[in-house]
Amino acid sequence: MSRSTWQRHISGDSLTGLWVYVIKRLILAVPTIIGAATLIFFLVRVLPGDPVHLLAGEQTSPEVIARLRAEFGLDKPIYEQYLLYLRSVFMLDFGISYRTYTPVIVEIMSRFPNTLILTASSMAIAIAIGLSLGVLASLRVGGIVDRAILVFTSIYVSMPVFWLGLILIYIFSINLRILPAGGIGSPAHLVLPSLALSHTPLSYIARITRSSMIEAFSQDHFRFAIARGIPRRNAILNHALRNSMINIVTVIGYFTGVLLGGAVVTETVFAWPGVGRLLIESIAARDYIMVQGIVIFITIVFVLVNLVVDIIYRLIDPRVRL
Amino acid sequence: MVSFRRTLGLIIVLIIIAGIVSYITILQRMPGQEVGRVASPTQLTGMVTYTTPYITYTSPRAPPTPYTSKEELRVAIGTDLDTLDPHDQTTNLVENVIMHVCDRLFDRDVNGNLVPMLATGLDISSDGLVYTIYLRKNVRFHNGEILTADTVKLNFDRIFNASAKKRLSAYLPNIQSYRVVNESVFEIRLSRPFAPFALSLSLVYIIAREAIERYSDQVPRDPGALICTGPFIIVEWIKGTRVVLERFNGYWGGFIPLKRIIFYIIPEESTREAMLLAGDVDLVFWPSLASLQRLNQTQGVKVIQYPTYRYVMLHFNLDYPAFQDKRVRQALNYAIDKEAIVSKIFYNTATLVKSPWQIGMFGYKDIGYYKYDPEKARQLLSEAGFTLGPDGVLTHTVYGKLSIKMVHMKGRFPGDVELAQAIQGYLRNIGISVELVTGDWPWYINTIYSSPSDKAKNGYYLFQRSWGPSVPDPYYTVFFLYSCKMWVGPDGMAHEGVNLTSAGRNIGYYCNREFENLLDQYIVEPSPSKRQGLADAMARILWDDAPAVFLFQLNIFVAAKSNLEDLVFVPGEQIYLAKAYFR
Numbered sequence: 001m002s003r004s005t006w007q008r009h010i011s012g013d014s015l016t017g018l019w020v021y022v023i024k025r026l027i028l029a030v031p032t033i034i035g036a037a038t039l040i041f042f043l044v045r046v047l048p049g050d051p052v053h054l055l056a057g058e059q060t061s062p063e064v065i066a067r068l069r070a071e072f073g074l075d076k077p078i079y080e081q082y083l084l085y086l087r088s089v090f091m092l093d094f095g096i097s098y099r100t101y102t103p104v105i106v107e108i109m110s111r112f113p114n115t116l117i118l119t120a121s122s123m124a125i126a127i128a129i130g131l132s133l134g135v136l137a138s139l140r141v142g143g144i145v146d147r148a149i150l151v152f153t154s155i156y157v158s159m160p161v162f163w164l165g166l167i168l169i170y171i172f173s174i175n176l177r178i179l180p181a182g183g184i185g186s187p188a189h190l191v192l193p194s195l196a197l198s199h200t201p202l203s204y205i206a207r208i209t210r211s212s213m214i215e216a217f218s219q220d221h222f223r224f225a226i227a228r229g230i231p232r233r234n235a236i237l238n239h240a241l242r243n244s245m246i247n248i249v250t251v252i253g254y255f256t257g258v259l260l261g262g263a264v265v266t267e268t269v270f271a272w273p274g275v276g277r278l279l280i281e282s283i284a285a286r287d288y289i290m291v292q293g294i295v296i297f298i299t300i301v302f303v304l305v306n307l308v309v310d311i312i313y314r315l316i317d318p319r320v321r322l
Numbered sequence: 323m324v325s326f327r328r329t330l331g332l333i334i335v336l337i338i339i340a341g342i343v344s345y346i347t348i349l350q351r352m353p354g355q356e357v358g359r360v361a362s363p364t365q366l367t368g369m370v371t372y373t374t375p376y377i378t379y380t381s382p383r384a385p386p387t388p389y390t391s392k393e394e395l396r397v398a399i400g401t402d403l404d405t406l407d408p409h410d411q412t413t414n415l416v417e418n419v420i421m422h423v424c425d426r427l428f429d430r431d432v433n434g435n436l437v438p439m440l441a442t443g444l445d446i447s448s449d450g451l452v453y454t455i456y457l458r459k460n461v462r463f464h465n466g467e468i469l470t471a472d473t474v475k476l477n478f479d480r481i482f483n484a485s486a487k488k489r490l491s492a493y494l495p496n497i498q499s500y501r502v503v504n505e506s507v508f509e510i511r512l513s514r515p516f517a518p519f520a521l522s523l524s525l526v527y528i529i530a531r532e533a534i535e536r537y538s539d540q541v542p543r544d545p546g547a548l549i550c551t552g553p554f555i556i557v558e559w560i561k562g563t564r565v566v567l568e569r570f571n572g573y574w575g576g577f578i579p580l581k582r583i584i585f586y587i588i589p590e591e592s593t594r595e596a597m598l599l600a601g602d603v604d605l606v607f608w609p610s611l612a613s614l615q616r617l618n619q620t621q622g623v624k625v626i627q628y629p630t631y632r633y634v635m636l637h638f639n640l641d642y643p644a645f646q647d648k649r650v651r652q653a654l655n656y657a658i659d660k661e662a663i664v665s666k667i668f669y670n671t672a673t674l675v676k677s678p679w680q681i682g683m684f685g686y687k688d689i690g691y692y693k694y695d696p697e698k699a700r701q702l703l704s705e706a707g708f709t710l711g712p713d714g715v716l717t718h719t720v721y722g723k724l725s726i727k728m729v730h731m732k733g734r735f736p737g738d739v740e741l742a743q744a745i746q747g748y749l750r751n752i753g754i755s756v757e758l759v760t761g762d763w764p765w766y767i768n769t770i771y772s773s774p775s776d777k778a779k780n781g782y783y784l785f786q787r788s789w790g791p792s793v794p795d796p797y798y799t800v801f802f803l804y805s806c807k808m809w810v811g812p813d814g815m816a817h818e819g820v821n822l823t824s825a826g827r828n829i830g831y832y833c834n835r836e837f838e839n840l841l842d843q844y845i846v847e848p849s850p851s852k853r854q855g856l857a858d859a860m861a862r863i864l865w866d867d868a869p870a871v872f873l874f875q876l877n878i879f880v881a882a883k884s885n886l887e888d889l890v891f892v893p894g895e896q897i898y899l900a901k902a903y904f905r
Contacts (some may be wrong), residue, residue, distance in 0.1 A: 047764070048761070048765040049764025049765055049767065049768045050764075050768055053768070053771060053824075054763070056492075056825075057412030057489060058767075059492060059798060060412075060492045060825055061491065061492040061825050062823060062825045064489050065825055067486060067487055099405075100404050100405065100542070100561075107561065110560075110561050110562075166592055169592075169593065170596070173596055173597075173599075173602075174599050177601070180597075180602050181593055181600050181602055182586075182588050182590075182593040182594075182597055182602070183563070183564075183586055183602065268589050269593055270593065271587065271588040271589060271590065271593055273562030273563045277562060277589065284762065284763070284764065285764075
């Protein structure tokens with residue numbers, strides 16, 4: 001893509017079109033969020049367990065039970081609770097946690113940077129290694145390197161993250177003693193959870209890159225580029241890889257969304273205080289308000305990530321119309 | 323081509339920027355933590371059982387000898403605090419942290435007797451209605467305030483606030499009024515005598531006037547608002563990550579060896595163990611049962627345990643006709659090999675109990691033992707009219723087949739699922755068919771406190787239970803679990819003519835009038851010796867009547883660096899660390 005083409009796609013009329021598209025998508029996200037909010041409101045209430053009994057403790061009095069029920073609004077009819085909840089969602093007020101007496105949004109935002117950094121570093125590892133392995137395998141189709149990469153990615157993606165996490169801890173923390181086993185606080189703390197969390201996206205990216213590249217190699221434009229005498233390296237990078245990027249970005253976007261929603265197992269194994277752990281802790285405590293808030297937050301993140309992916313499609317491939 | 327490269331570059335730059343921004347955010351909030359080192363695990367060490375009597379506040383201590391200069395203790399715990407409010411919390415984990423920051427009116431010794439803390443004395447009037455509390459003088463709060471009876475009154479006002487009664491109020495029943503007598507004397511008047519009240523005073527944490535008047539609503543979540551008199555101050559609480567305590571140099575109770583305690587929140591037990599082995603922490607709560615032996619054999623690490631008040635038992639639902647026959651209930655007590663379970667499933671981290679209430683409680687005495695005797699169990703069932711059917715399951719001409727569902731929890735305490743499976747096997751051995759119904763804690767609580775009709779509809783007639791009272795008086799076990807007044811169900815519902823209460827905890831609908839009369843007398847009897855007699859009589863009735871299969875008390879167990887000394891175990895499942903030091 002020439003410089004003028006690039007400018008055409010991100011400026012002028014096209015830029016206005018992009019903003020219109022973004023606004024349209026954001027408006028369309030509203031029913032999605034309301035749908036998710038409604039679903040989670042009723043789902044958490046279907047779960048067996050009464051938050052009041054859990055919070056009051058076993059040795060309690062009827063007065064304390066009544067106070068907590070009234071405080072959380074759980075003494076109101078379910079339809080009234082639902083309407084109040086919808087109103088607060090519209091006002092972007094996620095409420096106060098039953099368990100911690102802290103605004104839900106404050107709790108989420110105290111954890112989200114941790115999730116963001118873990119996602120960023122895991123995806124950086126997955127993209128860097130996955131892309132390289134995928135391209136390498138596609139250049140040696142059927143060869144020993146290709147087979148080795150296929151076997152490696154198959155085994156790697158099949159490893160349960162819980163098991164992989166413990167193995168990493170065993171090797172790097174207990175035996176070699178070069179990295180901390182869990183917690184947060186220094187760059188070293190990020191290494192093991194990022195490695196563990198990157199294993200699935202890395203394998204998928206490697207495999208999708210390989211198959212997309214193989215397909216691109218058989219396309220006329222690539223053959224023509226080679227016939228034109230364009231250096232092979234340039235042809236691979238700018239013709240084959242570029243044309244494969246739509247598929248690869250789709251996978252990257254999907255996993256980014258998933259990881260931003262919280263990686264419960266990895267966060268638990270490595271004591272990483274992210275959104276996923278907060279969600280699980282809140283479900284265990286039947287902290288309805290917190291669970292609802294987190295689910296809505298994750299929905300919004302997913303919608304935004306998908307939107308970004310669509311915009312990236314457009315930047316990668318000018319034929320894509322938004 | 324240029325634009326494609328730019329696009330790719332843009333994606334990578336965005337990822338890097340997002341990473342850097344979040345990382346900087348985290349770094350600003352969290353100072354770095356060093357990766358520690360420990361010696362390699364080669365040498366065996368023996369299992370250490372602590373028997374140290376716990377917290378006593380007699381006189382300032384001198385520094386222990388030998389004593390190293392290491393003043394920071396790093397502890398890995400499994401769950402984050404949900405609140406900091408000492409008046410409105412119910413979990414042992416919260417108390418594990420709060421007890422280092424705030425002091426209570428009284429403490430308890432290892433036998434469950436009151437010992438001085440912020441109060442130095444207690445007078446109880448002969449009619450058992452007036453409690454006069456004498457406060458320690460010259461005790462300073464973290465903000466420099468002096469402890470007075472006025473402050474204590476403010477705390478009681480906060481606990482019993484009419485519009486927002488704190489959870490602690492449930493432990494302080496029957497209070498009619500309270501008043502300040504003078505600067506260091508506080509008086510409480512009860513509406514009716516209630517003998518366990520004195521021990522309940524050992525739960526009353528005192529926070530500063532400033533904390534109540536200026537920050538009352540912030541106490542649950544703002545460490546700065548938690549102004550107390552304890553040996554440490556919370557200087558940092560990062561949700562889901564850690565709680566940092568620093569020594570309060572104006573502490574009234576004497577020398578504190580540690581300057582700083584950091585509680586790291588590490589939910590996964592294997593990670594906690596790995597952190598100890600890697601040297602990232604010095605002490606871990608609740609390592610996995612399966613790892614205890616390995617940890618105990620690791621050089622530089624020791625495993626320590628101490629009995630708690632948590633009693634594990636099986637409750638009979640007496641709505642099931644067969645369980646109304648005492649012989650059947652006794653048979654189940656004989657059918658289960660408790661010693662084998664303690665040894666094989668709990669790796670000796672449980673203590674057999676020979677009384678309806680816990681070792682360490684007022685009035686505890688060994689009064690009997692349902693020693694494993696499957697033959698006796700079969701004999702009792704035979705006397706009750708059961709015969710073995712062709713399918714190997716006992717049947718009765720009136721009650722039908724002895725085939726029941728047992729409700730049990732998963733993830734509440736280590737070994738809970740394995741315990742249920744073992745019980746299923748032991749009962750099958752004598753011809754009782756048991757179907758296990760498993761759920762997480764919220765489901766379990768919801769199920770056992772459901773209405774009698776729901777339990778009957780689902781066939782839930784046997785319940786695995788763990789009960790850990792906060793106050794070491796048998797009242798807090800036997801009243802809640804076996805009193806006719808504590809039959810549980812939705813408020814307003816009646817069962818066999820008895821009104822149920824949602825705060826009731828008698829899930830099996832056991833009711834014995836003779837026991838109930840003794841309990842009524844026990845509750846109001848001020849004389850300790852007479853209460854002891856009544857306690858003995860209650861224990862004998864319950865033990866013989868067997869409203870539950872009495873199993874064992876759980877121990878709290880931790881793994882620690884072997885040079886960490888003076889951990890003080892509190893039977894309420896806490897460990898007091900203010901005396902700890904590194905040898």
